Amino acid sequence: KQEVTQIPAALSVPEGENLVLNCSFTDSAIYNLQWFRQDPGKGLTSLLLIQSSQREQTSGRLNASLDKSSGRSTLYIAASQPGDSATYLCAVYTGANSKLTFGKGITLSVRP
Amino acid sequence: NAGVTQTPKFRILKIGQSMTLQCTQDMNHNYMYWYRQDPGMGLKLIYYSVGAGITDKGEVPNGYNVSRSTTEDFPLRLELAAPSQTSVYFCASRFDDGTNTEAFFGQGTRLTVV
Numbered sequence: 001k002q003e004v005t006q007i008p009a010a011l012s013v014p015e016g017e018n019l020v021l022n023c024s025f026t027d028s029a030i031y032n033l034q035w036f037r038q039d040p041g042k043g044l045t046s047l048l049l050i051q052s053s054q055r056e057q058t059s060g061r062l063n064a065s066l067d068k069s070s071g072r073s074t075l076y077i078a079a080s081q082p083g084d085s086a087t088y089l090c091a092v093y094t095g096a097n098s099k100l101t102f103g104k105g106i107t108l109s110v111r112p
Numbered sequence: 113n114a115g116v117t118q119t120p121k122f123r124i125l126k127i128g129q130s131m132t133l134q135c136t137q138d139m140n141h142n143y144m145y146w147y148r149q150d151p152g153m154g155l156k157l158i159y160y161s162v163g164a165g166i167t168d169k170g171e172v173p174n175g176y177n178v179s180r181s182t183t184e185d186f187p188l189r190l191e192l193a194a195p196s197q198t199s200v201y202f203c204a205s206r207f208d209d210g211t212n213t214e215a216f217f218g219q220g221t222r223l224t225v226v
Contacts, residue, residue, distance in 0.1 A: 004154075034214055043202060043219040051211075089155070091215075097162055098208065099170065100145070100215060104154040 002027045002094045006103035013080055014111050021075040021106050023090030028068045031093040035064050035075050038087045038105065047075070047088075080110045114138050118203050118218035125193040125225045133188040133221050135203030143206045144186040145215070146170075146178065148199040155202065161186055162208070193225045 003026045013019055023033070032051050036044040048057045048064040050073070056065040063076040077084060087105040094101060119134045137144065142163045147155040157170030161180040175197060177189040186205075190197060200222050206215040 032214075036217075044204075044217040046214050046216065049214040091155075097143070097160065097168070099157055099160060100204075101157075102147075102155040104152065 002030075002092060002101045004090060004092055004101050004103035006088075006090055006106050008106065009104065010107045010109070012109040012111060015080060015082060017080050017110075019077050019080055019108075021077070021088050021090075021108070023073040023075070023103055025071045025073075025092050025101075027094055028071050029094060030068060031098050033064075033066050033073050033093070034091050034100070035062075035073075036089040036091065038089060040086075044089065077108075080108075082110045082112050084108060085110050116203055116205055116216050116218035118201075118221050120221060121219065122222045123224070125190075125223065127193060127195065127225060129193050130189070130191050131193070131223075133190070133201055133203075133223075135186045135188065135218060136184050137186075137203075137205040137216075138184065139205060139207065139216070140183060141205035141207045141216075142183065143208050143215075144180065145204040146176075146186070146188045147202045147204065148172065149202060149220075150199050158188065158201075190223075195225050197223065198225045199223060 034049045035047040050066040061078040087107045089105040090103045091100040116137045145160045146158040156172045159178040161167045203218045204215045
């Protein structure tokens with residue numbers, strides 16, 4: 001059974017800091033990995049999708065990398081801003097019909 | 113662009129009542145999913161569908177039923193609501209032609225069973 005772990009559960013950083021959010025998964029036979037953002041009381045917004053053949057994806061200040069062999073992904077946020085405060089969730093596509101398995105998320109707080 | 117639309121946004125049910133959570137997508141996606149999100153527990157898959165007429169159980173299907181009569185709609189039925197079903201429910205969809213495209217989520221339905 002696929003398990004996805006995101007540690008730490010919460011992170012607080014000062015504005016302007018570059019930061020890395022980690023995601024690990026137990027079964028390396030994944031199809032894709034997707035990072036989401038969730039604001040309090042809201043739905044999930046897709047940030048980046050990395051296909052299994054790719055090593056990384058970039059969107060603005062966000063860069064996500066994938067290392068299937070080690071079962072790890074990182075989300076790099078450059079020059080963090082208070083507006084980046086949210087919960088960041090990692091999900092992997094595995095198994096028949098590519099079901100998504102989620103980590104519990106990292107709640108990020110960026111202090112002004 | 114509506115995307116994935118869930119109704120209602122909020123609902124309070126009494127123990128033993130039934131209700132249907134609605135989910136509609138306008139992107140012609142073949143795959144649809146229902147998840148529940150509990151505090152500190154992440155998202156758990158309840159049911160999913162790979163196309164009209166085809167549904168299958170996820171990780172936590174007990175107490176729920178689904179149907180997929182059209183590509184657009186994937187309602188989730190709660191029979192005999194229990195306090196353990198208090199949660200936030202999310203519907204998601206994606207198009208799969210073998211390339212595993214990204215999933216899109218609705219805004220969620222917050223359900224309280226009292």
